[in-house]
Amino acid sequence: MRSSYPVRLLKSDGNWIDGELFEGISETNLIHFEQLWKPQLDEMRREAIERRARGEKCYDGADAHWNWRKFVELTTGDLSVRQFTIEADGETQGLMLVSTIYRSRIEPGQHLLYVDRVAAAPWNRKSKKAPQRFRPIGSLLIRHAIGTSLAEGFSGRVGLHSLPGSTGFYCDRLAMKSFGPDPHHQNLEYFELSVAQAQEEIKKSSK
């Protein structure tokens, strides 16, 4: 049985519902990804390319090519990788993979929790077409990554490569330290959360 804890989510109709944050990505989660997420992500990706062709700045669906089944197959049994899922309303609302083998750039030599992948279901992302069905998803997963770093003994240190449309959250909201574009990782901007920031974040976010 997967470990979990309850999380509350705001539905688009204004009511709060109970969801759950699980350790592990199940076969059901993968089926939800393939049958529910993927067609919408492909459509988002197609529209983003068309908008970019018109000169607009749009990064929607930048993760449309991610194959979560492959990620799970490759990482199940790897003790350095942990998988997390948010479920609500009978569907998978968010997915995350984290790795424990990386080291900090802020404090060289110290372990950190590296967020390898994190994504919200396409219907939970901000869009001009429809209100987000459930919020928050990404924030809960990133908070969980910080908590996992604390639980692993990494003092809350978290590192990640942000997709282009998400840098604002890491930079403006979490004030993570930016190390700029990483030439070894598709030139995506690398961010790191310090021990002090992590502890403050968990303190102010917990009951």
Place this chain on the structure above:
Amino acid sequence: MFKTPPSDRWLQEAVGLEQEFEISAGSEFQVGTEDEAAFQEAAPVNPLQMAFAILMRNLRVDHRLTIEQLAEQIAVDGDQLLLIEKSVGFKPPPRTLQKLSAFYKLPFTAVVQMAGAVTNVNPLLARNAVQFAAKSESFEQLTRDEKKLLTKFVQLVRDMK
């Protein structure tokens, strides 16, 4: 496992933030990598647009160009060229169609019809395009028969000026 639920106050703040910020991390879609193969097509298939996708793919192969090289030569986003070839139903902007038509010396009117940019399609073009699509496949290299078929179809399209 860390199991501390967030406070209601934090949740309210996070709910507001997610209206403003996208939150994701990982790796971005890259043209010319295995991402190409992972990007699946989900649109309904139109035979004329399928012929257009095959024509664009086979002409590029015949010119011995990768998607990135063609993108550079005609100054068009590589992602668009990838979708033109692999995502039947994708409608490229007219500017891209103009560049492709000029590069491959194909009449612009025929190119826009095949790409699905206009609804009024020449029946002769439609019939021949569908036959071309039925007989062609997208290989890394064109066989002699495919090259012959491609040349014949390109000539027919060029004659439609």
